[in-house]
Amino acid sequence: MPTTTDLDGLGLDTGGHLLVGHALEQLSPGDQLTVTGRHPALAVHLAAWCRDQGHRFDGGDQLVITKGAAGQQRWHGAVRAGDPAGPPDQAADQRWGLAARGALVETGGPPIGAEWADRDHVWADIAPRLYAAAAAAQWDPATAVDWSAQVHLPEAAEHAVVQIMTYLVENEQAALIIPARLLSKIHPHFREVMQLLATQAADEARHVEIFSRRAMLGGGPLGTSSAGGRASLQTLLTEPDFTTASFLLSVLGEGTFVDLLRFVHRHAPDPVTADVTRLALRDEARHVAFGVAHTAHAARADPGYLGLLRQAVERRHAALLDTAGLNNVVFDALVLLAAGSWEPEAISRGFAAVQQLQQAMDQGRRRRLAFIGFPPGEAAELSALHTRNFM
Ligand SMILES: [Fe+2]
């Protein structure tokens, strides 16, 4: 049965191709479609369009298109890139490339070449919820901190705060680079992890800003950066495996940092120091939550992973054996911060508080290591091997 579509005055160059294409969609290869219309260049345009689309065209008294098979062949072998709502597939196909999860993917595009295309290498079931929480919890450094608050500390206290802030900034810079590097190598099929790491990098960018700003608030120079501290962070930057990097940075490093930030917040001598540590603390809790959940996921999927994680801790410990670990002026600044004055009794209290902090850090690491699947004895051993630089 002959089929006709009427374009009226519509030209093929101003949308008429949609009507012709829509009419052809209903037909099978070899079927004919007659096109009518008043546009003066209709026959010329149809001839060119049909050539391009792989249809035969006869432009006699009537304009007749015979449908070609090219359109169907083009989508032959096309596959769905998983389910858009998730959960993501176990193995993401490199040939899906940048296609949206759930899209019908035409064959022949460039493969993405993602380093991690296996779900267990990057995933945690909590990732979509953590991403939603992170997106909802973004704050503005300009207004979330009352920068106009009075900060007139005695010189020694200001000096201690500035030293701690200087140290925090260098740690935050490592914490910014690592998720940015990891997310660039994940298959985009695991988009919630990619999105979560993007918010994590944005969080760290803000932490760099607020700690730098607090350090500069008093108008004095910044504190010192030790070679040992930087060496410790540098080992994190080069960790090639996603799970191991996430484990070392988020489970052990940021996990330890949560206790540190809580400590500085509790002993903050001014409202700005209290604000900046409170804001960072809130974000860090999410970073730790993902690291722990993902590492536990990877260890459940492959119990052999615990051995690899253990080796990573031992390797890092060996690499840092000759370094001093924590900048001693940072340690002293923490003591002074908790002491609040130069009185011997206060310093003694401050010293005890920093020792308690280190115990709390150790307990926190052991708890997280046990959650991931390490037996308690091994968790204690690994916690003890963690860098003295905290991160
Ligand atoms: Fe941070």
Ligand SMILES: [Fe+2]
């Ligand atoms: Fe973080």
